[in-house]
Each structure stands twice: as C-alpha cells, then as structure tokens.
Amino acid sequence: MRILVAMSGGVDSSVVAALLKQEGHDVIGATLQLYDHGEATKAGSCCAGRDIMDARAVADRLDIPHYVIDAEERFRNSVIERFADSYARGETPVPCVACNQGVKFTDLLGMARDLGCEAMATGHYVRRIEKDGTVELHRPVDLSRDQSWFLFATTRDQLDFLRFPLGAMPDKDAVRAKAEELGLAVATKPDSQDICFVPTGSYAGLVEKLRPETGAAGEIVNADGDIVGRHDGIARYTVGQSKRLGDIHTQTKDGARQMVTRIDATTRRIVVGPRQGAGRHRFRLRDMNWLIDAGEEGIRCSVQIRAREAVREAWIRQEGNHTVVTLDEAAMPAPGQACVLYRDSHVLGGGFITADIEEESAQ
Ligand SMILES: Nc1ncnc2c1ncn2[C@@H]1O[C@H](COP(=O)(O)OP(=O)(O)OP(=O)(O)O)[C@@H](O)[C@H]1O
Structure with missing residues (x-):
C-alpha cells in the first residue's frame, strides 16, 4: 500500500x-x-x-x-x-x-x-x-x-x-x-530532547520571553494567605513541586515538607501547603477524547496524571457537562497536564486536567 x-x-x-x-x-x-x-x-x-x-x-x-x-x-x-x-x-x-x-x-x-x-x-x-x-x-x-x-x-x-x-x-x-x-x-544519532523547540532545556526562559508577565516576581503564601516567601516567576512552578521553595518548609510550625498546591496567575501568587494530606480525590477534565464507548454509568480504570508516573485507580463519570475523575487515593493533579485512562496497556481515552479542582474537591 x-x-x-x-x-x-x-x-x-x-x-x-x-x-x-x-x-x-x-x-x-x-x-x-x-x-x-x-x-x-x-x-x-x-x-x-x-x-x-x-x-x-x-x-x-x-x-x-x-x-x-x-x-x-x-x-x-x-x-x-x-x-x-x-x-x-x-x-x-x-x-x-x-x-x-x-x-x-x-x-x-x-x-x-x-x-x-x-x-x-x-x-x-x-x-x-x-x-x-x-x-x-x-x-x-x-x-x-x-x-x-x-x-x-x-x-x-x-x-x-x-x-x-x-x-x-x-x-x-x-x-x-x-x-x-x-x-x-x-x-x-542521539535521542531527541523532551521538548524539541527548547534545545537548551530551559523552557521557562522561552516562556518568559514570549509572556514577560510569567517572569515577574511574586509572593509565596500558605493556605491562610500568609506570605511565607517570594518566587521568581510562575512559569518556574508546577502544582505538586517542592523544588525552588528554598527553606520555606522550615518556616512552618511543624517543619513539614511543603509543596505547591495552587498557582494563581491573576495575583501571581504561588500557594504552598504541607505535602502530607494535600492531595485531592476529585478533579475535572476538559477536551475529553474517548477511544472506547464509555456508556452512561461511568467507568472504572487506571489513570496516569503525569508523563512519567505510576497509574492510580479511579472512577470516571460524566456529571452534567463535566468529565469527573474520582481517585481511590488522593494525588496532586496539575492543571494543564493530561489525565490518560488505561485498562492494562489499553488507552481508553483522556483529557486535560482543569484548574477548578479545588472547588471540585471541596464537595
Ligand atoms: N519534524 C518532523 N517531521 C515529520 N515527522 C516528525 C517530526 N518530528 C517528529 N515526527 C514524527 O513523530 C514521531 C515521534 O516524534 P518524537 O519527537 O517523539 O521523536 P523520536 O521518538 O525522537 O523519534 P525519531 O527518532 O524518529 O526522531 C517521530 O518518530 C516521527 O515519526
């Protein structure tokens, strides 16, 4: 052919x-x-x-x-x-x-x-x-x-x-x-790099060149809104990350290890919280692509919420206009990342994690 x-x-x-x-x-x-x-x-x-x-x-x-x-x-x-x-x-x-x-x-x-x-x-x-x-x-x-x-x-x-x-x-x-x-x-010939258009590996440099506001310094706050530090641009942070937080974890009362729990682009604030107990069970997906006929009642499957991470067990259900993922065990889904659904090696579909996860997890 x-x-x-x-x-x-x-x-x-x-x-x-x-x-x-x-x-x-x-x-x-x-x-x-x-x-x-x-x-x-x-x-x-x-x-x-x-x-x-x-x-x-x-x-x-x-x-x-x-x-x-x-x-x-x-x-x-x-x-x-x-x-x-x-x-x-x-x-x-x-x-x-x-x-x-x-x-x-x-x-x-x-x-x-x-x-x-x-x-x-x-x-x-x-x-x-x-x-x-x-x-x-x-x-x-x-x-x-x-x-x-x-x-x-x-x-x-x-x-x-x-x-x-x-x-x-x-x-x-x-x-x-x-x-x-x-x-x-x-x-x-050597393997190509992770993001082909960022040959230096410094993706934040490129993002800051294209969207200078992402390189502006801002506050790091805890869940109560107290300022605990400063950051050098939101493009350098991802929900779930502990790197680049300096000695912030030692400033908490119990010295618990902190991580980024939310990035608020409007206020340029990075919200941090203790790693322990920070996970979420529920979050939404946008631009869902199904590779199977999922049916009305939702499906039970494994999900992978980062490129290189183990799968987790979950329910996927349609709630109104939203595709909702409910994890058996809490994790830190990062908005913008993909949530891909698997049954063993079979890809069932997937979507992008949305930023309204907090509202969802509160229910
Ligand atoms: N510039 C391009 N033009 C045409 N096809 C491309 C191009 N870049 C990638 N592809 C296709 O997408 C596939 C996966 O791309 P990826 O960047 O992951 O390459 P790779 O795994 O390093 O493979 P390769 O060794 O072929 O570069 C490639 O194998 C190729 O078939």
Whole structure:
C-alpha cells in the first residue's frame, strides 16, 4: 500500500521508513520544518536544518520520494504560543499533545490522504491493535519508551489511518541495530530532547520571553494567605513541586515538607501547603477524547496524571457537562497536564486536567 512516513531525521522514524520499504510498500517520506534552525544551532543542539538533511539522506538511501513541509508558522501558533499561554494561566502544559494533534495528525495526515496514501506511519512507541472490527491504542512492548500518554487525544478516525511499527520492538537497541543493519547513517544519532523547540532545556526562559508577565516576581503564601516567601516567576512552578521553595518548609510550625498546591496567575501568587494530606480525590477534565464507548454509568480504570508516573485507580463519570475523575487515593493533579485512562496497556481515552479542582474537591 502507499504509506506516508513522518520522518523527523531521527533513528526511529528512519527505521520505520526502511522497514515499510522492505515490506514492499510504496513509501513516501515527509519532514515538517517546525522551528527556526538558527536559534537551535546557536544553542549547540541538533538543529532543525540538520534533521531535515538527515531525513533527506535516509530517503535518498531508501530511494523513496521525500517532501519537506514548512510548518513553522502553524507550529508557532498552535504549539509554542499555546504553550506560553498555558503557563501564563498558571498551568503546566503538554506541548507534544498539541503537536501530535495539530501539525502531525491533522495537517500531515491530510497531506498523506491528498497524496493518495492509505496510511501514515510514525516512529512513536505505541501499539495499534485491531480487534473485532475496532482499532485500539496500546502501550508499546518496550515500556521504557512508552509514548501512549502523549497520544491520548488521537481520534478514532486518525487512529484508523495511523501505523506505529516500533510499538512491537523489544527495545531501542533493537531499533538502532536495525538501522545499522540497513546502513542508515542515523543509527547512532542521539535521542531527541523532551521538548524539541527548547534545545537548551530551559523552557521557562522561552516562556518568559514570549509572556514577560510569567517572569515577574511574586509572593509565596500558605493556605491562610500568609506570605511565607517570594518566587521568581510562575512559569518556574508546577502544582505538586517542592523544588525552588528554598527553606520555606522550615518556616512552618511543624517543619513539614511543603509543596505547591495552587498557582494563581491573576495575583501571581504561588500557594504552598504541607505535602502530607494535600492531595485531592476529585478533579475535572476538559477536551475529553474517548477511544472506547464509555456508556452512561461511568467507568472504572487506571489513570496516569503525569508523563512519567505510576497509574492510580479511579472512577470516571460524566456529571452534567463535566468529565469527573474520582481517585481511590488522593494525588496532586496539575492543571494543564493530561489525565490518560488505561485498562492494562489499553488507552481508553483522556483529557486535560482543569484548574477548578479545588472547588471540585471541596464537595
Ligand atoms: N519534524 C518532523 N517531521 C515529520 N515527522 C516528525 C517530526 N518530528 C517528529 N515526527 C514524527 O513523530 C514521531 C515521534 O516524534 P518524537 O519527537 O517523539 O521523536 P523520536 O521518538 O525522537 O523519534 P525519531 O527518532 O524518529 O526522531 C517521530 O518518530 C516521527 O515519526
């Protein structure tokens, strides 16, 4: 079949293109130019321009057509600006979800259809399993590479069209060995960083440049509103975090370890409280995406509320217009982060954690 491969210039998607070509498919490669090369080059990380050249070299070696798509403006508006906006609201965003949903699985996928492709493949580590006429999204075999949390917002239509050949690979070493065996120059290329458009790793610097108000100093207060310290900008804090609170925990009566319990963007106040007993049982989700038919009565499942965190048991129920999560044991959900629902390896759906969790937990 004719299949478009989303080629980042990294080893994963290069191996995907090679495997599909080896299987006899009519493979077309496409690379999105997502951000400015110049800035990334200065920072000394691998740059977008270099990645495009690597993808092109792999395509040449495999003798497949290769397109480069200028998606810089779209990526800036739909991913980077929204990332900054979210911090300015006091949230902790997940830009990879926005990127997968917009630029990759809407724009590039649309281009694949226009080119007459029957599917689009990426190098994501997840499995797509067809069962009884429906398509399911699952965690990969190699759980250390699991990207399913970042793909919860994939619609059923998109999932139908997508392929993830690396989900079945035992580990990354096997992927690199495959790249070497196929003679791909990217076999030993280092893995990409967490947030691709922040090559220095200092995301707060970028957010403060785009939304200067997020870098303004402000007060750190306790639950009673007493000022216990000062902070250097809300973008540097996340609900649940204890870092960057200095010696604040020693200033409490019992010296209990403190953490951020709320970020109020309007007053620029960071609220802290003792770690013990600070968790919440109930919170709401927005932009819910279901990958199963959930039914009216709600479902019992496991949820993961951060990218790298163990799952927790919960009930998910529809209450009026809201999707409400009720955890068996309290946790610290951070507004803006994803809450992904699982049954074993199966992704059932997910949504973004909203900021109205306090009102919810009070009920
Ligand atoms: N600039 C891009 N153009 C086209 N596809 C991309 C681009 N960036 C990422 N992708 C696709 O999304 C997948 C997951 O992206 P991610 O940034 O997580 O890459 P990765 O796991 O480091 O994989 P790779 O080794 O292929 O870079 C890639 O394997 C690729 O299929």
